[in-house]
Amino acid sequence: MFDKSTWIKLPRNVLQGHGVLDDLSAAVDELYLSGDPFLVTSPSPDRIAGDRVRDQFDGITSISLDRASFESVERVVDAAREADAGYLIALGGGKPIDVAKMASDRLDCGFISVPTAASHDGIVSGRSSIPEGDTRHSVAADPPLAVVADTELLAEAPWELTTAGCADIISNYTAVKDWELAHRLKNVEYSEYAGALSQMTAEMLVGSADSIKPGLEESAWIVTKALVSSGVAMSIAGSSRPASGAEHLFSHQLDRIAPGSALHGHQVGVGSIMTEYFHSGARGEWTDIRDALSTMGAPTTADELGIDDETIIEALTTAHEIRDRYTILGNGVSEEAAIEAATITGVI
Numbered sequence: 374m375f376d377k378s379t380w381i382k383l384p385r386n387v388l389q390g391h392g393v394l395d396d397l398s399a400a401v402d403e404l405y406l407s408g409d410p411f412l413v414t415s416p417s418p419d420r421i422a423g424d425r426v427r428d429q430f431d432g433i434t435s436i437s438l439d440r441a442s443f444e445s446v447e448r449v450v451d452a453a454r455e456a457d458a459g460y461l462i463a464l465g466g467g468k469p470i471d472v473a474k475m476a477s478d479r480l481d482c483g484f485i486s487v488p489t490a491a492s493h494d495g496i497v498s499g500r501s502s503i504p505e506g507d508t509r510h511s512v513a514a515d516p517p518l519a520v521v522a523d524t525e526l527l528a529e530a531p532w533e534l535t536t537a538g539c540a541d542i543i544s545n546y547t548a549v550k551d552w553e554l555a556h557r558l559k560n561v562e563y564s565e566y567a568g569a570l571s572q573m574t575a576e577m578l579v580g581s582a583d584s585i586k587p588g589l590e591e592s593a594w595i596v597t598k599a600l601v602s603s604g605v606a607m608s609i610a611g612s613s614r615p616a617s618g619a620e621h622l623f624s625h626q627l628d629r630i631a632p633g634s635a636l637h638g639h640q641v642g643v644g645s646i647m648t649e650y651f652h653s654g655a656r657g658e659w660t661d662i663r664d665a666l667s668t669m670g671a672p673t674t675a676d677e678l679g680i681d682d683e684t685i686i687e688a689l690t691t692a693h694e695i696r697d698r699y700t701i702l703g704n705g706v707s708e709e710a711a712i713e714a715a716t717i718t719g720v721i
């Protein structure tokens with residue numbers, strides 16, 4: 374008897390384009406939402422979205438947060454309950470979107486994802502990445518009811534945020550390789566469709582590299598489409614496996630031992646260079662990943678990340694400990710192997 378079943382949870386609407394945030398109420402009307410919204414934002418929403426935030430959200434109860442933690446989730450749940458919120462609106466980067474995702478799951482009220490930076494592929498995903506003690510991974514959560522991605526706003530965001538989103542997508546190359554390896558060696562369930570979509574998303578983004586330039590709204594359009602596509606791959610898989618392999622373990626370990634050092638996407642990009650070296654060796658495709666990151670203007674070295682060599686090696690040699698997810702790192706790479714990989718790839 375065939376005993377598999379899975380919900381493939383996707384947002385109902387993804388509204389993307391120039392100035393769409395100027396009429397958020399139209400997007401909300403599309404969803405026939407009832408009750409008052411409760412706003413969860415990155416710090417200083419006025420700085421990140423200018424007067425559009427003021428006009429749209431004037432008088433709405435809100436919380437701004439810069440940490441994705443269970444404490445932040447509890448704060449949002451308590452405050453939204455207090456405000457008798459009908460639904461949540463997450464406005465900002467990946468952290469408020471992840472916290473709102475988990476809080477709306479807890480409140481069973483749904484949320485609208487309003488990214489103000491094309492910096493990560495959690496915009497539509499059904500995952501919420503919240504550290505728990507010494508472990509770190511994303512847990513299942515409902516995807517947003519809708520996404521409102523204002524490409525004018527996204528294009529105005531600091532360029533490093535867009536290059537972080539590009540790097541988060543480029544890291545799908547090694548994430549899929551780790552997933553395939555885990556399938557072959559540990560019989561981990563693998564989805565050909567989610568794997569192919571994730572890899573194709575990275576290939577298409579790298580193929581559009583020449584059109585991805587600072588200040589171009591076309592760039593925001595292209596990168597946001599890729600981030601949405603990567604999030605859909607995670608929804609098809611019912612896990613972050615299509616977009617999170619050893620390079621993410623490395624980044625999560627960096628978040629634990631050197632919090633706030635660099636943007637998530639930048640960390641996973643540099644991690645992807647080194648884990649690709651572990652996959653295919655000195656003559657392997659790690660140069661393709663490094664060159665793609667460099668073309669997009671994303672960091673490719675420890676220096677460019679602003680992280681010292683020792684911390685890079687510590688994160689790489691302990692990355693396997695942060696989560697029970699089989700990757701090319703196996704039960705951990707030796708310090709010598711980590712130093713060789715980081716040196717040959719020019720990361721340190």
Ligand SMILES: NC(=O)C1=CN([C@@H]2O[C@H](COP(=O)(O)OP(=O)(O)OC[C@H]3O[C@@H](n4cnc5c(N)ncnc54)[C@H](O)[C@@H]3O)[C@@H](O)[C@H]2O)C=CC1
Pocket residue numbers: 415416420421422439441465466467468469471489490492493494495496498499500501502511526529530531534537541607613636637638
């Ligand atoms: N759940 C999922 O599927 C995924 C979750 N993530 C999570 O997302 C987070 C990474 O996302 P980030 O956006 O890098 O983090 P973030 O939410 O910390 O945002 C980075 C910075 O950009 C600022 N910012 C946002 N929009 C801005 C704008 N328009 N102008 C100026 N500054 C702006 C924020 O205030 C913050 O200081 C990590 O916690 C990661 O684990 C990443 C990928 C997938």
Ligand SMILES: O=C(CO)COP(=O)(O)O
Pocket residue numbers: 494495500502509510511512541613616617621622
């Ligand atoms: O960052 C992510 C995908 O880009 C989510 O992955 P994790 O499950 O490792 O948190």
Ligand SMILES: [Zn+2]
Pocket residue numbers: 493494541616617621637638641
């Ligand atoms: Zn990521």
